[in-house]
Amino acid sequence: MDYILGIETSCDDTGIAICKIENDKIFLVDEVLSSQIDIHKEYGGVVPEVASRLHLKNLPILFNEILNRNNLKPNDFSAIGVTEGPGLKGSLLMGVNFAKGLSFSLNKPLIGVHHIKAHIMASMLDNEELNFPFLAIVVSGGHTEIVKVNSLNDMVVLTRTIDDAAGEAFDKSANLIGFEYPGGAALSKLADSIDKDSENFINFDLPKVMREAEGFSFSGLKTAISLLVKKFEDKLKDDYVKASLCYAIQDSIVDAILYKTKKILKTSDFKNIVLAGGVAANKCLRKRLGELRNVKLYCPNFTHCQDNGAMVSYLAAKMFLEKKFIELNAEVYPRWDI
Numbered sequence: 001m002d003y004i005l006g007i008e009t010s011c012d013d014t015g016i017a018i019c020k021i022e023n024d025k026i027f028l029v030d031e032v033l034s035s036q037i038d039i040h041k042e043y044g045g046v047v048p049e050v051a052s053r054l055h056l057k058n059l060p061i062l063f064n065e066i067l068n069r070n071n072l073k074p075n076d077f078s079a080i081g082v083t084e085g086p087g088l089k090g091s092l093l094m095g096v097n098f099a100k101g102l103s104f105s106l107n108k109p110l111i112g113v114h115h116i117k118a119h120i121m122a123s124m125l126d127n128e129e130l131n132f133p134f135l136a137i138v139v140s141g142g143h144t145e146i147v148k149v150n151s152l153n154d155m156v157v158l159t160r161t162i163d164d165a166a167g168e169a170f171d172k173s174a175n176l177i178g179f180e181y182p183g184g185a186a187l188s189k190l191a192d193s194i195d196k197d198s199e200n201f202i203n204f205d206l207p208k209v210m211r212e213a214e215g216f217s218f219s220g221l222k223t224a225i226s227l228l229v230k231k232f233e234d235k236l237k238d239d240y241v242k243a244s245l246c247y248a249i250q251d252s253i254v255d256a257i258l259y260k261t262k263k264i265l266k267t268s269d270f271k272n273i274v275l276a277g278g279v280a281a282n283k284c285l286r287k288r289l290g291e292l293r294n295v296k297l298y299c300p301n302f303t304h305c306q307d308n309g310a311m312v313s314y315l316a317a318k319m320f321l322e323k324k325f326i327e328l329n330a331e332v333y334p335r336w337d338i
């Protein structure tokens, strides 16, 4: 039996988790997470310097907590997995340095995990029956891409955003109508609260997001929303008007993701699709992708959509089985293609 540690610090969440390998099968043992969102909220976005300092402070605290909770000692781990990129450089350095320290002092191998691959593999962690190949729809705060996933070592990006990511589109729209950062989840909650058949419902006509162009593009949506916000400034004080606009924004972003997914599915024979990244928590997106015919949708548990240590320790465990280790002079990769 092997215990594999996973450390995630690519942005503003400090996550640590432990997976156990028994007869080549991987089980999640425990996970801890410290979100910094309440601090970054004050600044309207993630402040890299603050994020790094908080990782530095939180990593040893969380590590101690997870060891104590599970009655484990550092020496019980067979390998140390850590997110090497992509992400904020300073944040990544905190996790990687912490992992290097453990790897060096314990004389255990170090495993460098790709953050987006970890998001993709979160669905396999939470759905035991899911197998390769599948089509992954990656929608997070920093990434929006559709990926052909043949195996752990063979992932091909088929299409990606040319400007904002889907999560960013949610957050920027939310900000324009007065939600606190990050706002995506709050916007979606208000959108879901509305009854479309009610006589109070207002049909805001937002543009279909760049349907024909290659890749996703969400920047036009932002412009359309800011014009609407100016035009309806007073009316938006009414909760129902605001909820109607949230509904239109969510519909427009979800529609763009669905349109591109359907287009790819038309010319391929995938049986399974996988949703990954923070926006995978969006209920409307899950519902509409789940309704697609001839494909089965797999999603991570809600707690494994946002950044977390569990997906890192799971992918690290998979890589441990393939003996994919990195050296102590390893670097971080703030930009790193799949």
Ligand code: KG4
Residues within 6 Å of the ligand: 011, 139, 140, 141, 142, 143, 166, 167, 168, 170, 171, 182, 183, 184, 185, 188, 277, 278, 279, 281, 282, 283, 305, 306, 307
């Ligand atoms: O994967 P993630 O935690 O961080 C990155 O790696 O980017 O994704 C965070 C993003 C944020 O933009 C957040 O607003 C968005 O996911 N998000 C949502 C929902 N929950 C989180 N967007 C829409 N609907 C949600 N329910």
Ligand code: ZN
Residues within 6 Å of the ligand: 115, 119, 140, 141, 277, 278, 306, 307
């Ligand atoms: Zn992420």
